[in-house]
Amino acid sequence: MLKVINLKKVFTNEKMFGKGKTEVIAVAGVSFEVKDGTIMAIVGESGSGKTTIARCLAGIEIPDEGEIIFNNEPLMFDTKEKRAAVQYVFQDTFGSLNPRMKIGDIIAEPIGFHFNKTGNELRLGVIACLESVGLKTEIENKYPHELSGGQRQRVVIARALAMRPSLLIADEPVSSLDVSVQAQILSLFQKLNKENKISIVFITHDLRLVKSLADDIIVLKDGKIEEQGSVENVFCKPKSAYTKLLLSSIPGNPQK
Amino acid sequence: MSVIEIKALSVDYKLGQKQLLHALKSVNLAIGAGEALAIVGESGCGKSTLASSLVNLLALNSISSGTVLIDNKNILEMTNKELESVRGVKAGTIFQDPAASLNPVFSVKEQIEETIMAHLKIKDKLKLKEMAIKLLEETGIKEAQRVYESYPHQLSGGQQQRVMIAIALSCSPKILIADEPTTALDVTVQAQIIELLKRLKKERNLSLILITHDLHLALDLCKRVIVMYAGEIVEDTIMQNKEASAHPYTRALFEIIPDINENKREFAVIPGEVPDLKMVMNECYFKNRCHKVGEKCGKAHPEMVNGVRCFYPYTKERVKS
Numbered sequence: 001m002l003k004v005i006n007l008k009k010v011f012t013n014e015k016m017f018g019k020g021k022t023e024v025i026a027v028a029g030v031s032f033e034v035k036d037g038t039i040m041a042i043v044g045e046s047g048s049g050k051t052t053i054a055r056c057l058a059g060i061e062i063p064d065e066g067e068i069i070f071n072n073e074p075l076m077f078d079t080k081e082k083r084a085a086v087q088y089v090f091q092d093t094f095g096s097l098n099p100r101m102k103i104g105d106i107i108a109e110p111i112g113f114h115f116n117k118t119g120n121e122l123r124l125g126v127i128a129c130l131e132s133v134g135l136k137t138e139i140e141n142k143y144p145h146e147l148s149g150g151q152r153q154r155v156v157i158a159r160a161l162a163m164r165p166s167l168l169i170a171d172e173p174v175s176s177l178d179v180s181v182q183a184q185i186l187s188l189f190q191k192l193n194k195e196n197k198i199s200i201v202f203i204t205h206d207l208r209l210v211k212s213l214a215d216d217i218i219v220l221k222d223g224k225i226e227e228q229g230s231v232e233n234v235f236c237k238p239k240s241a242y243t244k245l246l247l248s249s250i251p252g253n254p255q256k
Numbered sequence: 257m258s259v260i261e262i263k264a265l266s267v268d269y270k271l272g273q274k275q276l277l278h279a280l281k282s283v284n285l286a287i288g289a290g291e292a293l294a295i296v297g298e299s300g301c302g303k304s305t306l307a308s309s310l311v312n313l314l315a316l317n318s319i320s321s322g323t324v325l326i327d328n329k330n331i332l333e334m335t336n337k338e339l340e341s342v343r344g345v346k347a348g349t350i351f352q353d354p355a356a357s358l359n360p361v362f363s364v365k366e367q368i369e370e371t372i373m374a375h376l377k378i379k380d381k382l383k384l385k386e387m388a389i390k391l392l393e394e395t396g397i398k399e400a401q402r403v404y405e406s407y408p409h410q411l412s413g414g415q416q417q418r419v420m421i422a423i424a425l426s427c428s429p430k431i432l433i434a435d436e437p438t439t440a441l442d443v444t445v446q447a448q449i450i451e452l453l454k455r456l457k458k459e460r461n462l463s464l465i466l467i468t469h470d471l472h473l474a475l476d477l478c479k480r481v482i483v484m485y486a487g488e489i490v491e492d493t494i495m496q497n498k499e500a501s502a503h504p505y506t507r508a509l510f511e512i513i514p515d516i517n518e519n520k521r522e523f524a525v526i527p528g529e530v531p532d533l534k535m536v537m538n539e540c541y542f543k544n545r546c547h548k549v550g551e552k553c554g555k556a557h558p559e560m561v562n563g564v565r566c567f568y569p570y571t572k573e574r575v576k577s
Contacts, residue, residue: 180509
């Protein structure tokens, strides 16, 4: 469903007072494919280009080279339907929600705009969304700062689901959450993948989460793919030295 | 002989006019010389409050009772002047975010030497430099000379944390308190810092107190694990793995972090959230989230028995070490 071919992105920093430029190659030729209804994990350390890939898929950054094919067409956001089809969940839940809007309004806004719903129909839509992520409906009258981190991340996911997307891009969605809440959010992602048949691109630095969650995995280092394949293959028979290093760094891994 | 002895320590935080948040409820704990101990629990369980009270770094709106004895002196009754001879000298501390702990406008050189000057009263510049570089090298920094002259923003996260460890060890304390020292770091760097702490603990015979939410990480470094829940210690055991724990909460904490060696396709979840710390209840605080809940749990508050605060604990499997 999603095909990325030889994606490249270079950031140029102009130095102060115009003396020359420095180039940072964030993504250096990355190709991968996300199949229908699967979860693809992108793993790497800080600075490996994970987030740049997510931002390219989101249309926030324009790639310098390469193609992104979504449902057999180049990825474009020129119609309402296409914009709704790909949705995003980011790490910072506080920054993703407007602090001056009530939760109910935050979710109602895109539903009203994309599906032209009003009044009672709109409210039912909001309630359905909240329930699908395991939130109580009373929450619609609250503001983002009144919720816990886990609840806020559920609201962000509910808003993304309101668009009935076929692809969800999640950039470190659980990194700022407590361990017990992490597990709750991850099992929510799994449920959405199974029940709603949503494909997910899951970006994380924590390899432990990947094994139980994803179908396929990409290990990134310095903007290049170190290793890719099914989760089983990469975890049980890692080929690259870097993947082995990552695996041996996991706390509690006896393979050390 | 215990280095730190905590007796009936309770800490409340004042919220507004009449409300109190009970962050720690009558905690008893003794830590021996050269012992590595991990304090584990979710956010809001009182881990960090316990660590702060060890060096009396509690917030101004806190009310504490009980005693924290280091070398038989009560930390909680000391004046600021007296505390200077404890903080840094007897107990060094490192925190989660090294970038926030280091002062951005002073170089590493100034920050290390300031600590040594203040506590050890050494003024000779060459001697100071020699000590600082030696400390940096001891924490595994390769280009000690360059790092010595750098400012914090010129260093990577791992290097910053090593500098923090160097500062914490600069007055050769016997106790090192590490509050989530690797949470802000990448996995490979995390592994390096844990190795470093292990080595330093052995070389300097430190009493190490590691605060973390990651039980697997805790077991990599420590044998003794204190599990906290809602401001109380619920389990205090020497453990090597999940089977050696008895409290249902400890077992649940093991399970929520997926085990890389298992082929499970689902996540274990602890339902619900940490209870409201404003209330004092005559029941088990973990009752509503526990899968082993029984008749007694709602009627009385469990006491600590054989290192476990539970009416229906699991039987520990003794693993031969």
